[in-house]
Amino acid sequence: MAFVEIDFHGEIFKHYALIIAFLVLKMMFYVPWTAVTRIRRGAFANPEDILPWIQDAKVTHNDEVVERIRRAHRNDLENIPFFMVIAWLYMMTGPSVDLAKTLFEVFAVCRYMHTMVYALFPLPAAARSLAFMLAFLVMGYMTICVLVSCYV
Structure with missing residues (x-):
């Protein structure tokens, strides 16, 4: 097996582009989600970020809800x-x-599910682990296919 050129007009590439666009949109969504959550909870990362009209606003790096969203975002980035x-x-x-x-x-579905069960509607770790592991296995399979193509 050897590498082949990617057909940029083919079905696989178009589907890849679509899936990547949906995943990037999901990662972009974290930015306003984190900001709105910080404002609603009055939990800001820096003193200069505090909005003067928000009562009880404080600088904190351990707000449970904000940090859960940030961890989900970091997991996507990883x-x-x-x-x-x-x-x-x-x-x-x-x-x-x-x-x-x-x-x-x-x-893609696993990554969306991971976000939903981790940050949006927190469920026990088993649901998050299942979504994570299935996506991980997909990447593992594709990685093995690439390695085989390099050496066979």
């Missing part, structure tokens, strides 16, 4: 860029269209 890279390389292995699309979709 996982989604790796997916972007390995999925790009995976497209160069010449995968079947259906398998590639399914892997991309499973990863």
Whole structure:
């Protein structure tokens, strides 16, 4: 197996671009979500950020709700860029269209579910772990496919 050129007009690339756009939108959503949550809870990171009309506003780095959102965002920042890279390389292995699309979709759905059960509607760790592990397995499979293409 050798690497193939990516067909930038093909179905796999279009699906990759769509999935990446949805994942980037999700990561962008954290910025206003964190800001609004800070304002609502009066929990600011720096003294200069405090809005004078908010009563009981304070500088804090341990507001439970704000920190939960920040941790979910950080988790995305620790996982989604790796997916972007390995999925790009995976497209160069010449995968079947259906398998590639399914892997991309499973990863994206898992990352959305991870955010929902971690930051939006907190559930026990098992739900978050399941979403994380399934996405991790998708990346692992694609990584193995890339490694095999390098050496076979």
